[in-house]
Amino acid sequence: xxxxxxxxxxxxxxxxxxxxxxxxxxxxxxxxxxxxxxxxxxxxxxxxxxxxxxxxxxxxxxxxxxxxxxxxxxxxxxxxxxxxxxxxxxxxxxxxxxxxxxxxxxxxxxxxxxxxxxxxxxxxxxxxxxxxxxxxxxxxxxxxxxxxxxxxxxxxxxxxxxxxxxxxxxxxxxxxxxxxxxxxxxxxxxxxxxxxxxxxxxxxxxxxxxxxxxxxxxxxxxxxxxxxxxxxxxxxxxxxxxxxxxxxxxxxxxxxxxxxxxxxxxxxxxxxxxxxxxxxxxxxxxxxxxxxxxxxxxxxxxxxxxxxxxxxxxxxxxxxxxxxxxxxxxxxxxxxxxxxxxxxxxxxxxxxxxxxxxxxxxxxxxxxxxxxxxxxxxxxxxxxxxxx
Ligand code: NZQ
Ligand code: ZN
Numbered sequence: 001x002x003x004x005x006x007x008x009x010x011x012x013x014x015x016x017x018x019x020x021x022x023x024x025x026x027x028x029x030x031x032x033x034x035x036x037x038x039x040x041x042x043x044x045x046x047x048x049x050x051x052x053x054x055x056x057x058x059x060x061x062x063x064x065x066x067x068x069x070x071x072x073x074x075x076x077x078x079x080x081x082x083x084x085x086x087x088x089x090x091x092x093x094x095x096x097x098x099x100x101x102x103x104x105x106x107x108x109x110x111x112x113x114x115x116x117x118x119x120x121x122x123x124x125x126x127x128x129x130x131x132x133x134x135x136x137x138x139x140x141x142x143x144x145x146x147x148x149x150x151x152x153x154x155x156x157x158x159x160x161x162x163x164x165x166x167x168x169x170x171x172x173x174x175x176x177x178x179x180x181x182x183x184x185x186x187x188x189x190x191x192x193x194x195x196x197x198x199x200x201x202x203x204x205x206x207x208x209x210x211x212x213x214x215x216x217x218x219x220x221x222x223x224x225x226x227x228x229x230x231x232x233x234x235x236x237x238x239x240x241x242x243x244x245x246x247x248x249x250x251x252x253x254x255x256x257x258x259x260x261x262x263x264x265x266x267x268x269x270x271x272x273x274x275x276x277x278x279x280x281x282x283x284x285x286x287x288x289x290x291x292x293x294x295x296x297x298x299x300x301x302x303x304x305x306x307x308x309x310x311x312x313x314x315x316x317x318x319x320x321x322x323x324x325x326x327x328x329x330x331x332x333x334x335x336x337x338x339x340x341x342x343x344x345x346x347x348x349x350x351x352x353x354x355x356x357x358x359x360x361x362x363x364x365x366x367x368x369x370x371x372x373x374x375x376x377x378x379x380x381x382x383x384x385x386x387x388x
Contacts, residue, residue: 031091099145144195146255194285266371289344294386303372
């Protein structure tokens with residue numbers, strides 16, 4: 001049965017190769033001082049920085065530079081960003097970059113007017129914001145996380161060896177996001193495919209749970225097929241605008257809460273991947289890719305019906321004369337073939353993980369229920385070892 005739910009998405013999107021101009025429509029809605037949040041400098045090389053600063057200045061904004069948001073933004077960087085926003089009485093946070101900048105902006109937004117340490121409050125105690133929130137806007141330069149249209153924010157604490165996500169309420173979602181597929185074209189191929197696998201896995205996490213005949217699962221299958229199709233075009237020709245557009249749009253829908261409506265979800269691949277990230281600081285999408293196949297092969301017998309459906313509907317596996325186990329296994333083999341074709345990490349060794357790190361990664365893994373098999377710590381260790 002489709003479960004009961006409410007649904008609203010608070011983020012306004014501007015999509016397309018002319019979408020940056022709509023920043024002019026949005027900026028007048030917010031105060032004069034804008035914290036311009038960006039990463040390690042890619043936006044200076046590809047010209048996006050100059051274009052955004054030009055629009056901010058034309059709109060009379062005072063710019064507070066907040067550069068150097070690293071992939072997998074840290075609790076220390078978050079504290080610095082909060083301090084910067086406080087000192088400059090910032091009215092608006094504009095993130096220009098990938099999920100890391102967008103996630104970081106949301107974390108700053110809920111922390112500026114709050115006395116508590118943000119890491120402890122939001123990522124350890126999982127409290128909700130009880131102070132005034134600074135609004136966030138996002139100009140996306142990498143497709144993957146869905147952060148542009150959701151309330152998620154993932155922060156890493158290297159001292160504590162933890163990488164933890166908090167899904168806030170809709171008031172923390174970006175007020176608007178600007179999605180120009182051309183902005184993603186300067187991504188190195190490795191980052192592009194890491195983003196592609198992140199998208200695909202977000203869909204899987206919401207698909208491989210429950211047995212119901214649910215419209216959300218049909219939408220998920222369509223999104224998966226679009227991601228597979230477009231990614232194969234984009235790895236051959238990264239400049240293919242149509243493929244890059246489809247990837248960007250799929251990323252947004254893969255994790256803006258739509259396809260989880262009315263059903264249960266799993267998220268254990270993300271829990272394993274985040275734990276790998278906490279210990280290694282590896283690229284998010286690659287951490288997911290490295291653990292996925294051992295994870296799905298482990299849970300397949302417990303959710304066989306769905307894995308059969310996945311094989312037939314997503315990969316076009318011919319079921320004729322085969323057992324359910326054979327059909328489901330062929331589906332996972334097709335997934336493996338596609339992952340190799342686009343070039344994601346196929347094991348944890350590629351990410352620098354060694355056998356002596358397994359226990360620490362297992363310690364950092366948060367075990368969730370909702371999947372076809374509720375894991376024990378031993379299951380976590382087994383999947384991590386198989387992923388090496
Ligand atoms: O820092 P710069 O120089 O900008 O370089 C970035 C970074 O090195 C580069 N890049 C981005 N756009 C580019 C570009 N390089 C050239 N041209 C461009 N157009 O790509 C690198 C990775 O960027 P990052 O923002 O870290 O990647 P991503 O979008 O994958 O974000 C990863 C973070 O998001 C979290 C992850 O855990 C990780 O911390 N997630 C957030 C989620 C959410 N909010 O719902 C869900 C996800 O599952 C994920 O956990
Ligand atoms: Zn992800």
